[in-house]
Amino acid sequence: MDVHSGFSPGDPDSGAADPFSRFWIDWMSKMAGAGFAQPSTSGSDQVMKQMRQAFFDSWASHCDEFMRSETFLQAMKKGMDNALAFKQQLNEFLTRSLHEGQIPARSDTDSILLVLRSMEDRVLSQIAQLSQRVADLEKRTGVSSPTTSSAAASSEKRHPAKGAAR
Amino acid sequence: MNATCTASTPWMVSPDDVQRQWTDFLRKMSSLPTVMNVAQKVRVGATPAETVHRIDKLRLLRYTSDVEPRYQTPLLVVFALVNRPYILDLRPGKSVVSHFVNGGFDTYNLDWGVPTDGDRFLDMEDYIDRYMNDVVDHVRERTDCDRINLLGYCMGGSMSAMYTALHAEKVRNLMLMAAPVDWSEREHLLAKWTDASVFDVDKLIQVYGNAPAELLQGSFLLLKPVSTLIEKYFSFYENMEDEKFLEDFFAMETWLNDNIPVAGEMFRQFVKYCMQQNLLIQGKLRIGGRTVNLRDITCPILNLTAQHDHLVPPDQSLPFNDAVGSTDRKSINFPAGHIGLAVGSKANRELWPKVRDWLAERSESL
Numbered sequence: 425m426d427v428h429s430g431f432s433p434g435d436p437d438s439g440a441a442d443p444f445s446r447f448w449i450d451w452m453s454k455m456a457g458a459g460f461a462q463p464s465t466s467g468s469d470q471v472m473k474q475m476r477q478a479f480f481d482s483w484a485s486h487c488d489e490f491m492r493s494e495t496f497l498q499a500m501k502k503g504m505d506n507a508l509a510f511k512q513q514l515n516e517f518l519t520r521s522l523h524e525g526q527i528p529a530r531s532d533t534d535s536i537l538l539v540l541r542s543m544e545d546r547v548l549s550q551i552a553q554l555s556q557r558v559a560d561l562e563k564r565t566g567v568s569s570p571t572t573s574s575a576a577a578s579s580e581k582r583h584p585a586k587g588a589a590r
Numbered sequence: 591m592n593a594t595c596t597a598s599t600p601w602m603v604s605p606d607d608v609q610r611q612w613t614d615f616l617r618k619m620s621s622l623p624t625v626m627n628v629a630q631k632v633r634v635g636a637t638p639a640e641t642v643h644r645i646d647k648l649r650l651l652r653y654t655s656d657v658e659p660r661y662q663t664p665l666l667v668v669f670a671l672v673n674r675p676y677i678l679d680l681r682p683g684k685s686v687v688s689h690f691v692n693g694g695f696d697t698y699n700l701d702w703g704v705p706t707d708g709d710r711f712l713d714m715e716d717y718i719d720r721y722m723n724d725v726v727d728h729v730r731e732r733t734d735c736d737r738i739n740l741l742g743y744c745m746g747g748s749m750s751a752m753y754t755a756l757h758a759e760k761v762r763n764l765m766l767m768a769a770p771v772d773w774s775e776r777e778h779l780l781a782k783w784t785d786a787s788v789f790d791v792d793k794l795i796q797v798y799g800n801a802p803a804e805l806l807q808g809s810f811l812l813l814k815p816v817s818t819l820i821e822k823y824f825s826f827y828e829n830m831e832d833e834k835f836l837e838d839f840f841a842m843e844t845w846l847n848d849n850i851p852v853a854g855e856m857f858r859q860f861v862k863y864c865m866q867q868n869l870l871i872q873g874k875l876r877i878g879g880r881t882v883n884l885r886d887i888t889c890p891i892l893n894l895t896a897q898h899d900h901l902v903p904p905d906q907s908l909p910f911n912d913a914v915g916s917t918d919r920k921s922i923n924f925p926a927g928h929i930g931l932a933v934g935s936k937a938n939r940e941l942w943p944k945v946r947d948w949l950a951e952r953s954e955s956l
Binding site for chain 2: 476480483484487488491492497498500501504505508511512515530533534537538541
């Protein structure tokens with residue numbers, strides 16, 4: 425009977441054990457190279473360090489390769505999706521619990537912050553318009569106040585359309 | 591004791607070797623009290639500094655020195671939002687700031703502070719057009735100087751580039767240090783991890799508010815897991831009798847573990863518009879209703895990149911020089927890593943004196 429297991433040790437694209445095999449072969453060849461390439465007079469500590477470094481280099485290279493793989497990226501995405509879903513459920517539960525006790529939750533402070541930022545935008549936008557109008561009036565009447573005109577220019581530059589931007 | 595291996599077989603360990611390793615181990619263990627002592631007494635920050643300005647959580651530091659000031663144009667250093675800015679002044683001999691302070695520059699450092707839940711809606715406009723602009727105006731008024739020098743590191747460099755494009759009239763010289771501006775190359779590990787298909791930054795910020803410090807630190811460590819989680823500790827073990835090494839090691843560890851969250855909206859916009867959509871280099875990024883056009887940058891440019899940078903590879907920084915409108919532009923690709931560019935002995939010995947000279951030639955003397 426002709427049976428195809430779908431796994432061949434020599435094939436780089438085969439089976440799940442293959443990345444480990446490749447790592448092992450790469451590591452052993454680097455370690456052996458580091459160990460036996462030394463002149464006989466070199467210290468054993470130095471040889472051991474070079475072999476250790478060869479191991480780390482090989483390991484780092486395979487870690488990098490793995491962390492770029494689709495398998496890792498999808499696992500990372502799934503892990504993060506799950507963590508975020510859990511955290512969101514926790515947030516919702518805490519919000520409901522706090523609201524039941526008539527206590528403000530994070531969502532309430534968020535709302536207040538957003539209202540404050542919106543108010544700030546509107547006020548700044550109004551100030552920019554007023555400064556511009558004052559500067560225009562001064563221009564027409566010939567009365568020049570450097571502080572007003574520079575403030576208008578600065579305000580206009582910093583908040584040209586802040587309301588529209590948000 | 592004979593420390594040499596006479597045979598060419600390192601796999602065979604002689605009794606002498608075992609005894610030597612054991613003695614070595616005992617000697618290292620006997621130095622543990624010194625290690626603990628150094629760890630407790632570790633100090634970060636080499637140059638004295640005073641806080642001269644505050645806005646919300648941000649503070650502006652001015653470095654003080656006995657050195658006679660030589661240049662009227664002040665220097666403002668802008669660091670990233672993801673860590674603390676004292677990496678640029680970590681220890682004596684490992685301080686970027688000290689090169690400029692000792693060279694006679696009035697030097698300032700922008701400490702963004704630690705954002706809390708209430709800062710989650712701070713966005714690019716707040717950080718660049720409001721905070722940075724206020725700080726630059728403060729430095730200009732304080733020094734009676736129309737234009738200042740800017741040095742931006744990492745994300746702080748990207749922000750400095752954006753700021754200069756929007757307020758070109760306030761910047762005399764711009765220096766970028768491992769600053770990403772072009773994310774078109776998607777083969778880098780961080781680019782793969784932050785790709786829109788696997789990283790939903792909208793959801794992250796919606797759920798967490800701010801970008802959690804632990805997530806950022808974990809991601810940075812995982813970029814080079816063998817080096818940051820294993821090799822580093824082997825190196826520590828081997829050098830634990832060297833007090834100078836220990837001082838540097840613990841100072842660096844203090845900084846590496848001093849992570850801070852990033853304001854949610856700012857993080858979301860930076861990841862989405864810069865890292866995922868790459869709008870900055872294309873001239874399509876909008877801040878506060880205005881388009882950030884890098885061609886508007888016409889001041890002299892010095893772009894520093896690190897050859898072995900795994901966080902911001904040079905190809906993310908170098909396109910900046912072709913995107914600006916400046917004619918006086920230079921780049922230096924130094925053999926160092928992302929952090930080594932700031933704290934490396936070689937960088938402090940060879941690179942930073944050159945950078946200081948470059949800036950001195952283009953700054954107004956007193």
